[in-house]
Amino acid sequence: MRAVGAALRGAAAEAWANRQAFWLQVTVMVVNDVAWIVFWALFFRRVGSLRGWDLERVLLLWAVLTTVAGLALGFLANARRIAQYARDGSLDAVLALPVSPLPYLLVRRLDTTNLGDLAFGLVLFAVGGRPTPQRVLLFAAGVACGTLLLTGFLVLVESLAFFTRRSEAGELAFHAVLLLASYPIDVFAGATKLALYTVVPAAFVAAVPARLVDQFDLRTAALLLAASVGFAAAGWATFTGGLRRYTAGAAWTRP
Amino acid sequence: MTWPWVSAALGGAVRRTAADPARLLVPVGFYVLVVAVLGSLWQAAAGQNGGTLAGYTAAALVWYIAGSEAATVALDLRMIERVGDDIASGAVVVELLRPVSVLGMRVATELGRSLPVLGMCLAAGTLLGLASTGSVPNLASAALAVPALLLAIACNILAQHAFAAASFWLRDARSAWFLYQKLVFLLGGMLIPIEVFPPWLQAAAKALPFVAMSYVPARLLAGFFEPWLLALQLGWLVVLGVTAAAAFAAGERRVQAVGG
Numbered sequence: 001m002r003a004v005g006a007a008l009r010g011a012a013a014e015a016w017a018n019r020q021a022f023w024l025q026v027t028v029m030v031v032n033d034v035a036w037i038v039f040w041a042l043f044f045r046r047v048g049s050l051r052g053w054d055l056e057r058v059l060l061l062w063a064v065l066t067t068v069a070g071l072a073l074g075f076l077a078n079a080r081r082i083a084q085y086a087r088d089g090s091l092d093a094v095l096a097l098p099v100s101p102l103p104y105l106l107v108r109r110l111d112t113t114n115l116g117d118l119a120f121g122l123v124l125f126a127v128g129g130r131p132t133p134q135r136v137l138l139f140a141a142g143v144a145c146g147t148l149l150l151t152g153f154l155v156l157v158e159s160l161a162f163f164t165r166r167s168e169a170g171e172l173a174f175h176a177v178l179l180l181a182s183y184p185i186d187v188f189a190g191a192t193k194l195a196l197y198t199v200v201p202a203a204f205v206a207a208v209p210a211r212l213v214d215q216f217d218l219r220t221a222a223l224l225l226a227a228s229v230g231f232a233a234a235g236w237a238t239f240t241g242g243l244r245r246y247t248a249g250a251a252w253t254r255p
Numbered sequence: 256m257t258w259p260w261v262s263a264a265l266g267g268a269v270r271r272t273a274a275d276p277a278r279l280l281v282p283v284g285f286y287v288l289v290v291a292v293l294g295s296l297w298q299a300a301a302g303q304n305g306g307t308l309a310g311y312t313a314a315a316l317v318w319y320i321a322g323s324e325a326a327t328v329a330l331d332l333r334m335i336e337r338v339g340d341d342i343a344s345g346a347v348v349v350e351l352l353r354p355v356s357v358l359g360m361r362v363a364t365e366l367g368r369s370l371p372v373l374g375m376c377l378a379a380g381t382l383l384g385l386a387s388t389g390s391v392p393n394l395a396s397a398a399l400a401v402p403a404l405l406l407a408i409a410c411n412i413l414a415q416h417a418f419a420a421a422s423f424w425l426r427d428a429r430s431a432w433f434l435y436q437k438l439v440f441l442l443g444g445m446l447i448p449i450e451v452f453p454p455w456l457q458a459a460a461k462a463l464p465f466v467a468m469s470y471v472p473a474r475l476l477a478g479f480f481e482p483w484l485l486a487l488q489l490g491w492l493v494v495l496g497v498t499a500a501a502a503f504a505a506g507e508r509r510v511q512a513v514g515g
C-alpha cells in the first residue's frame with residue numbers, strides 16, 4: 001500500500017507541475033458539464049417532467065455521475081488505458097516492480113481533465129442536491145459504490161484486450177456505460193433496461209445511487225453493493241488472467 | 256493540374272478507413288447507442304406532450320436524431336486537438352514542403368476518413384428509424400438530407416481547422432475541442448432540435464454556423480421539405496472555407512518566419 005500511495009502522490013505532483021494547464025483542463029471540463037446541464041434545463045423547460053424525472057432529479061443524477069467519473073477517470077485514469085498497454089506490450093515496467101500490478105497501474109496516472117468533473121459534481125450536489133447530513137452520507141456511499149463499479153467494469157472490458165489484442169470493444173464499452181449512465185433510467189424499457197442492470201451496468205453508476213439519496217431502501221442498497229463488489233472482482237480476475245497471456249514488448253516505458 | 260492530389264488524398268483516406276472494419280466498430284456502435292438512447296428520450300417526451308413537441312412528431316424526432324448524430328459521429332470529435340498537436344509540435348512543417356495546400360490536403364483526407372463511417376451510420380440509422388417508426392417521414396426531404404450530410408461534414412471539418420489554426424499562435428489549443436464540441440451539441444442542434452429553445456436562443460443559434468453542421472441534415476431527415484437549408488449550408492461552407500484558408504495562410508507565414 002505504501003508503494004501505491006507513493007505512486008499516487010507522484011501522479012498528483014506530475015499533474016500539478018504545470019498549474020496553467022491544470023486549471024485550464026479543469027475549467028474546460030466544468031464548462032462541458034455545464035453545457036449538459038443547460039441541455040437538461042432546456043429539455044425539462046419544454047417537457048415538464050418525464051416518467052417521474054424532473055430537473056431536480058436529473059441534477060442529482062449528474063452530481064453522482066460527475067463525482068464518480070472524477071474519481072474513477074481522474075484518480076484511476078489508467079483503468080481506461082489497460083487495453084492500449086496490453087496491445088503495445090508496454091506493461092514491462094510495472095511487472096518488474098515488487099508491487100501488486102493492478103493497484104499500482106491504476107493510480108500511476110492522474111487525468112486532470114476529469115478532476116473538473118469531481119469539482120463540478122461536488123458543487124452541483126452542494127447547490128442542487130438539498131444536502132442534509134443523511135443525504136451527504138448516502139451521496140458519499142453511493143459515489144464510493146459507483147466508483148468501485150465503474151472502475152471494475154472498465155478494468156474488465158479493457159483487460160479483454162489481453163485475449164483479443166484489440167482495444168475497440170473496451171473503448172465502445174467505456175462510451176456506452178458513461179452515455180447510458182447520464183440519462184434517466186426510466187426512459188428505457190424491456191430488454192434495454194435489463195441490460196443496464198447487467199451487461200452494461202450503467203444503472204448502478206449513477207441512477208441507483210441517486211435514487212438511494214432520495215429514497216433509501218436497504219434492498220436496493222444491498223444490490224448496489226453486491227453489483228459493485230461483483231464487477232470489481234470480475235475486473236480483478238480478468239486482469240490477473242489476462243496478465244498470464246501478456247507478452248512483453250521489451251519496451252521499458254513507464255505507463 | 257491542381258486537383259489530382261485532392262482525389263488521391265480523399266480516395267486514399269477512404270480506402271485506409273474501410274480496410275479496417277474493426278475500427279469502424281467504435282463510431283458506428285456509439286452511433287447506434289446514441290440514436291437508441293436519444294430517440295427513446297425524445298419519443299417519450301413527445302408521447303407525454305400529446306404526440307408532438309415543438310412541431311415534431313415522435314417519429315420525426317427519431318429521424319432527427321438519426322440525422323444529427325450521423326453528421327457528427329462520422330467525424331473524429333478530437334480533430335481540433337489532433338490538428339493543434341501537429342501545428343504545435345511542428346509536424347505541420349513537413350507538410351509545407353509539399354507543392355499542395357496544407358489545408359486542402361488535410362480537409363480532403365478528413366473528408367475521406369469520414370465517408371465510410373457516414374455510410375455505415377446512415378445505413379444503421381435508416382434501419383433503426385424504420386424499426387422504430389415504420390417509414391421515412393418524407394422521401395423528398397430525405398433525399399435532400401444526403402447532400403446535406405456531406406455539406407454538414409465539410410462545414411464541420413473546415414470550422415475545426417479554423418479553430419485549430421489558433422495553435423499557430425497559442426501553441427496549445429487542444430482543450431478547444433471540448434468547447435467546440437459543446438457548441439455543435441447545443442447550438443448546432445445535435446442533441447436537441449433548435450425549435451425547442453426559447454425564442455432568443457433560437458434566433459442566436461440560427462445566426463451561427465453550427466446549424467449547418469447538424470441541424471440542417473437532421474431537419475431534412477425528419478421530414479421537413481426545406482431546400483433553402485442547403486443554400487444556407489453552402490453559404491456557411493464558403494465563409495468557413497475562407498476563414499480556415501486565411502487562418503492557415505497567416506499561420507503558415509508565421510511558421511516560415513520563425514524557421515519551423
